[in-house]
Amino acid sequence: MEETLSLAEHSHYSTSSTHSAHGGPEPTLSTEVDDPSHPLYHHRRIVTDFDYGDILGEGSYSTVLIGRDKRSGKQYAIKRLDKAHIVKNNKVKYVMIERDALSRMNHPGIVKLYWTYKDNRSLYFVLDMARNGELYTYIRRLAPFDFETTRFYAAEILLAIEHIHERGVIHRDIKPENILLDDAMHIKITDFGSAKIIDETDADDSSADDAAAARSFVGTAEYVSPELLKSDPVSKEADMWAFGCVIYQMLSGKSPFKAPTDYLIFQKIKNLEYTMPDDFPQTAKDIIQRLLTADPQQRLGSQALGGIQAIKDHPFFDGVDWENIFTSTAPPLKERLEEEAKKHPAVSPKFDFDQANEDEDEDVWFSKHNTAHNDPFRDRSPVTTQIHNSPAVEPMLSASENDPTSNRSSFMNHGVQAEGSAKVDSQASGASSESVPERLGLHPAWIPHLYPNESVIKAGRVTRRRGFISKKRNLVLTNRPRLLYLDQGTEKEKFDGHLRCEIPWTSKLLSELKGKATFCIHTPEKTYTFEDRKHAQEWVNTINSMLVDAFGVAA
Missing domain, CATH: 1.10.510.10 (Transferase(Phosphotransferase) domain 1)
Incomplete structure (x- = not known):
């Protein structure tokens, strides 16, 4: 079925489509209100009606900007959504739901949707500005x-x-x-x-x-x-x-x-x-x-x-x-x-790559700074919890689960056995200063980056692409689950290369096929682009399947 994407003001909308160079339908966006004969034509908004300022926030396929209406001078929060990403990742339904739900709202305790408009690349929601944050x-x-x-x-x-x-x-x-x-x-x-x-x-x-x-x-x-x-x-x-x-x-x-x-x-x-x-x-x-x-x-x-x-x-x-x-x-x-704030100034844990040496490859930066203390992807907010084992929980616990530096991810039952006591106390309030290899402890000799009892679901040599730069790397997906990103190493089968970083396994992770041989792994902080001429689709399918197991269905 041909998929179309439509956004309009005052619920007046229609859809149309063109055909891409590959012969298939290419979603486009059109609205009745764009017709000069439409009675609401002069009330519509277009991209050039606003001046755009600072970024207020960013998501996987949207960016929220400060926008000033040139007609009134009033400021709004303008949510800009990437059309290509929305269509390619089957997010059309959710964008339409958000628009339709917001258009029903008229309450001081809910952000108001004023207008929607589009250009060739993006959709725009013009919303209430909430200056004091979350x-x-x-x-x-x-x-x-x-x-x-x-x-x-x-x-x-x-x-x-x-x-x-x-x-x-x-x-x-x-x-x-x-x-x-x-x-x-x-x-x-x-x-x-x-x-x-x-x-x-x-x-x-x-x-x-x-x-x-x-x-x-x-x-x-x-x-x-x-x-x-x-x-x-x-x-x-x-x-x-x-x-x-x-x-x-x-x-x-x-x-x-x-x-x-x-x-x-x-x-x-x-x-x-x-x-x-x-x-x-x-x-x-x-x-x-x-x-x-x-x-x-x-x-x-x-x-x-x-x-x-x-x-x-x-x-x-x-x-x-x-x-x-x-x-x-x-x-x-x-x-x-x-x-x-005056008493206790906040220190942001995020690393700004723009502040790093402009000549330094980000992979080199990770190899020099990738410790539990410095890892910009780790959740270092204090967490103290006591977990009572039950028949449903016990098989999911591993000997290293109380490792305070472990990622916030979902443990899956792939032969990982409980080796702890009836109660496991986990304190994530601190961060180790050990290097990544030091803190991983004992491991199988053939791959030096696994936790005890951790096994590999999928591993292979891929090409890491960053702009015009490409490098041979190894990618490893484990049953924990974890995504490890390694140097090329000495042998193709050994995966003994230096650990560049661990791609954070969270519910916000997104794996996406970009072509027959290219796939991307999106995180809230950045996107990793890899090429695997034989197994790109398999990588995407395996990662997404494990994401569903971890976050998308009842255990």
């Missing part, structure tokens, strides 16, 4: 919040979720990173790319594809509801679960389900394994326990228990002025953050 930043630096601050922001989030549900949408990715703060420090929920529109009445709504989508893995591990992990259809109650996680995080400074890997997070969620701090107010404990209920029908906020009104009526929200909260004065979080 709620997550304030939680990370200032939490635990006091009770009144937590209740204030919880109330605003709840009102926004109520509006989202009333408009026939499930957000499915409620988390502090997707809750922005405007000039007055009131919340604005953003990022509807994982949303589900639930009130469609057309025939497709009951199709197998739609049923599968309702069960598809979306969201972020620490906020995923138990029903999703069981592959049950996801309903509005999933947002109530995430809402409970956010309240907990504001009061404690960490999410209730914290573990070194996503797999172990999922096990904790399925087992309702979390600890309620003693200093939580009793009303906070009660509402969190009622929201973090495994059965969605018994979850506070479910239709069976009175909907969102039942949450509003909970004693936790006593004294909230629901009618005027978005026009009231917000807690002084910004001032507190400024005071905290």
